[in-house]
Amino acid sequence: MTPLLIRGATVLTMDAALGDLLDADVRVERGRITAVGHGLADAGAEVLDAHGMLLLPGLIDTHTHMWQGPLKGLGAAMWGMADYHRHIFSLREAFTAEDMADATFATGVEMLDNGITTALDFCHNVMSPAHAERSIEAHARTGQRVLFAYGMLGSIDKLQAEHGWRMEQVRGLARTQPSDPAAMVRLGVALASLEYAGLPLFRQEVELARELGLPMSFHQNVAGQVHELHGAGLLGPDLLPVHCNPILDAELELVAQAGCGISFTPESEVGDGRDTAVIARAHRRGITPSLGVDVPSRVALDLFSQMKLTFWLLRQEEAAAERAAGRWPLARYPGTPRAQPRHLLEYVTVNAARAVGLGEVLGRVAPGCLADLVLLRPGAYEPSLGDPAAHVVLQAGPQDVDSVIVGGALRKRGGRLLHLDRDEARAATRRVRERLFPVSVPALEKP
Structure with missing residues (x-):
């Protein structure tokens, strides 16, 4: 070169x-x-x-479900998690391995075009071994740096039955995927959601990942889970919780003590009606936050938008606290305002590099x-x-x-x-849509 x-x-x-x-x-x-x-x-x-x-x-996205790229716009009118499960998440069962290859490639090309050089692909759509294999092949084509987080969450009603082959495939992939930090595609584990899998299965996945030296991430959407993981001795710096909207301040302290970061997906969380105060609470405690797009079925593959929104959420939370204390109009004093624009650039660079296990070199x-x-x-x-x-x-x-x-x-x-073609990415998106929706693309209910 x-x-x-x-x-x-x-x-x-x-x-x-x-x-x-x-x-x-x-x-x-x-x-x-x-x-x-x-x-x-x-x-x-x-x-x-x-x-x-x-x-x-290069910008680093620490939480996106890249298989959802061709579903862009399908989630635009979603209202809460029930809509998401009905209209987006339920489509996992319809995705073939070929769909995964096309979707992953198209999404990776668009992310690169938008300046996202590294992504943690939280691939919770591994419905067969071929789904994972074809996704990894597609990542290798784009030239984007990727931590492919192998999804342990399959069909909710088959988690126990399918757990064995997923664990074995992770072992097999770990033998063939390069562990070199400079590798363009690295293997990680997207742990099954604790609320669905339960602690015994979740523990098996964490122990396997640590045996193989693989970084992990998981959705933290239910109150009390961080205390549960701490009590089980499972928190550690190789574990990246995502969202964390219901987390308590005491749990944030446990996360900080364990050396974990947190990945926020602000547009997605606002769209789901979740409490976003955790972003400011984590920022105040010196936890290293990072950002992700989360669901490209609704949100643009654009980390600039995520930075902007997060900055204003941080400022809004701080201003609300000032007003509640009777300090209005706003005035500067030492330590206030706490959030500065540069902090947000840290979220998608140095902090995010740590989150994907490359803090020393990225x-x-x-x-x-x-x-x-x-x-x-x-x-x-x-x-x-x-x-x-x-x-x-x-x-x-x-x-x-x-x-x-x-x-x-x-x-x-x-x-x-260079060496990539927007037309090829668009064609890949069209192929997925034509296979999924041979007649017409369904729309969410209009108000």
């Missing part, structure tokens, strides 16, 4: 020692960043002119790190004044993604995908 020199960008390194660098260069060799600074030599390197652009670590623009990078044009008009991180969080969107680099390889340049 020819070395790459990115020349003249405003670099948001997200590295405490390096900070932000103006008109700076980044050199990439053999998939890693080898130098960050000014006036770097371009000997033997392909030069990418980035003057006027923002360079930042999520920063620093020598030795994996070269997963995004270049943003500041838009058709003038860029924001002040903190460039605030521009990324509050002003930017997928339309500003100029170039995407994963593992040192250019996947998008000058707004154009």
